[in-house]
Amino acid sequence: MPADLVQTYRAFAHNNAWANHRLLAACAGLSEVDFAAERTGFFPSLQQTLNHIYVIDLFYVDALEGGWLGPRAWADEVPCPSVAELRPAQRAVDRRLIAVCDALTPDLLGSMVRINRDTTVQTERRDRLLMHLFQHQVHHRGQAHAMLAGTAVKPPQLDEFFAAGEAPLRAAEFAELGWSEAAIWGG
Template sequence: MIMPDHARLMARYNRWQNESLYTAAASLDQTARLEDRGAFFRSIHETLAHILWADRIWLSRFDMCEKPTCAGHETLKLWADWEVLKADRMKMDDVIDKWADGFSESDLRDSLEWHSGAAGRILSKPVWLLVTHIFNHQTHHRGQVHAMLTAAGASPDDTDLFLMEGEA
């Protein structure tokens, strides 16, 4: 099981990495951000939108925000505009910080029950496992974005957790 400090650490890492990727992506024009680069969600913009969509799906299950109004492959319906995507990402990072700051050890030992669209059924899992999953999902897709940005000539920051400012 993870401890509350781990959730808070990963929330800080989430924000740090999002700031890096969005800054690097902003150095490209809209055409470059939307170019199909062969990733699962095709482009830099769409992959960033997918990460935000998934964060909103998961955090809605914890009653921290509203559930998105589209399917995961339709994120451009919500975030076709780059500036709106960036602004909503920043707001979601605030929500994630608040969510992570609120955990106690007993909260993390609890279970969450929800209907999984991916599995097509009701699931119940320990909160600590779901917190780990949420941060792992972000990291997975941010790695894809990092690779696409680098290939496009942008320069995102390092991703190593130990390089994050303020860590021991």
């Protein structure tokens, strides 16, 4: 695997954390009732959708770290009923995913990961598992974004992370997250 591909996965991990940060910051403007209110989507509320993202992150990040958490990750489908609880929990698992990607090497990226599925063990290439996890995030964040559009809170822009011209607009958020453009992109 080329070294620049490793950097791409690192950038995707940062993009993931940034998008979660933006979306949850917007959701913080909702009342707890609005956050839990029934809406149209794969999961019936912002609360359930965003908690689903979180528990699946726990499941896969644990496996990527070599853990054996497995389906216990979603034993409680809504472990964080409020945005105030979910924001730091999601941020912590996002940091773990960034650490996983920061530790990647070309050889490690092509290595196998064992995933505890309770009654079976799934073996998956690390690069494919990461692609699946990032796609899962985008898929459900899009649903949450659409749900948020049905509230009084304006949904945040989530697709400008990779645009170099947007760097000045991201600077304050990156500082809040403890990042810099140079740290993410290298150089």
